[in-house]
Amino acid sequence: MRIEKKKSAGKIPTSSMADIAFLLLIFFMTTTILKDEAGLEVVYPDTEQGTKTERENTARIWMAPLAGAKKTALTVINDAEIKDYEDVLGIMQKKRDKNPALSVAMNVDEKTPYKDVNSVLEMLRKAHTNRVFFISNAKKGPE
């Protein structure tokens, strides 16, 4: 005679679900960074590799091509349009005074004329913000 074992129906304990949800919630709340500037719509150049930028010590400059006759590129810092490249010097000097370890992330559209990028780079040199990242779409993950 076979003795049949009573099979108890398996139950998934759900009492700790709320705790898990709260833990995940706290994680996402502490790690979420809401974007503080809108920038410009840009298409980055594709590259094979890239170096990770440091979010805390990075100022952002956005550049996109313009079809206008006088200006060939639109430059934006802190969501404010830069009328003259000389203005970049003052803005960056102020930022560097606040944070001497400042790097600059150049969020530049790949079709922007190089002469405009070069003008901004000259101002960055004068402002002693010499560490510059050319933001790109890197195939290989950041170093």
Add this chain to the structure above:
Amino acid sequence: MLMKNRVKRVAGDIPLASTSDIAFLLLIFFLATTVFDIESGILLDLPPSETQEKAAVLEDRSEMAVLDIVMTGSDAANDFKVKMITFASKDATIPNKRVFPIKEVGTEVKLWLERKPKSVFMVRTKPDDPYGPMVKVLDQLKMAGIQKYAIRILDEEIE
């Protein structure tokens, strides 16, 4: 004598049954809106502003390779190639010019370095040409292990 009807006060309780539901809703919101923005780019250390731009004086000009970014088609973003200008020896007067796609810059530079390990590199582009090909060339130089190079805007027409 008037009798006061005493109303029994019920101790106020905050209903906690829906707390986990709220937590889940918030969790879903943060899960849906969080973007892990891992941003990367080509790192460039600009020379200090005090540094005067001096023309590179080389005893042996065969130790220098010039990489000119040249447009080869009509598509401003993609039809670019690199013209590598080198001199075979110290006394050579006619430069060697080779044109190849940007993605081959790394390989060509490595081959050149095997012959001339002390070579310096200069990347040149025209002022109105787009920034994209320049970044791609810098990326290739980094891939080839080149840390120092000069960048110049070329005012005259690239031959």
